[in-house]
Amino acid sequence: MAPKPSKHISKSKTDYTSPARLQKILAALDKTFPQAECALHHENPFQLLVATILSAQCTDVRVNMVTPELFRKYPTPQDYIALPQADLEREIHSTGFFRNKAENIIGAATKIVQQFAGTVPQTMEELLTLPGVARKTANVVLGTAYGISSGVVVDTHVFRIAHRLKLTKQNNPDKVEQDLMKIIPQDRWIAFAHQIIWFGRKICAARNPNCAECPIEKLCDSPDKTV
Numbered sequence: 009m010a011p012k013p014s015k016h017i018s019k020s021k022t023d024y025t026s027p028a029r030l031q032k033i034l035a036a037l038d039k040t041f042p043q044a045e046c047a048l049h050h051e052n053p054f055q056l057l058v059a060t061i062l063s064a065q066c067t068d069v070r071v072n073m074v075t076p077e078l079f080r081k082y083p084t085p086q087d088y089i090a091l092p093q094a095d096l097e098r099e100i101h102s103t104g105f106f107r108n109k110a111e112n113i114i115g116a117a118t119k120i121v122q123q124f125a126g127t128v129p130q131t132m133e134e135l136l137t138l139p140g141v142a143r144k145t146a147n148v149v150l151g152t153a154y155g156i157s158s159g160v161v162v163d164t165h166v167f168r169i170a171h172r173l174k175l176t177k178q179n180n181p182d183k184v185e186q187d188l189m190k191i192i193p194q195d196r197w198i199a200f201a202h203q204i205i206w207f208g209r210k211i212c213a214a215r216n217p218n219c220a221e222c223p224i225e226k227l228c229d230s231p232d233k234t235v
Contacts, residue, residue: 053153088117112140165208
């Protein structure tokens with residue numbers, strides 16, 4: 009005799025990427041960080057590119073302490089072509105990984121002058137040909153300097169919070185970006201990244217997140233929660 013079908017009906021799993029949940033998250037971010045923007049100080053696309061390269065494994069606060077004097081001495085890509093790498097290393101030493109960063113900045117500036125007529129390119133494909141530039145840096149430059157929604161900036165804050173909110177299960181930043189691009193409207197990609205970065209700095213810290221003050225606490229069931 010065949011077994012009787014079970015009367016137990018399992019509850020459906022929560023759809024963490026449902027449009028309704030995402031709209032609530034976006035609305036809360038808009039309310040909490042309506043004017044969120046890039047924290048790196050810059051006056052043009054090239055300065056933003058340099059500052060973003062310097063920001064790898066370094067805080068924006070530290071980068072902003074270094075760049076005023078750096079940009080005063082070397083404001084344009086042309087200024088870096090003949091600049092001895094050792095001189096640049098001394099200028100940026102406090103940002104960490106200064107040798108690689110100096111080599112990449114000089115290399116990027118040289119290519120910008122020689123292949124792009126001294127102008128930071130405005131496409132993902134061209135930016136990725138510059139030394140020291142991966143998708144995160146390219147997205148920062150395109151979104152902040154040019155207003156081009158080419159993708160979602162995935163820095164350490166965005167990576168961490170995307171997992172806490174269960175918007176992705178990927179462990180590779182590029183794959184996390186692809187997941188976010190599928191569920192966040194393209195006209196929100198730039199603002200979303202800025203807002204999540206500020207959210208990560210001010211509220212959803214890596215350690216001891218301030219869940220009591222979090223505007224989306226009710227939408228989050230991360231095991232890292234403190235309330």
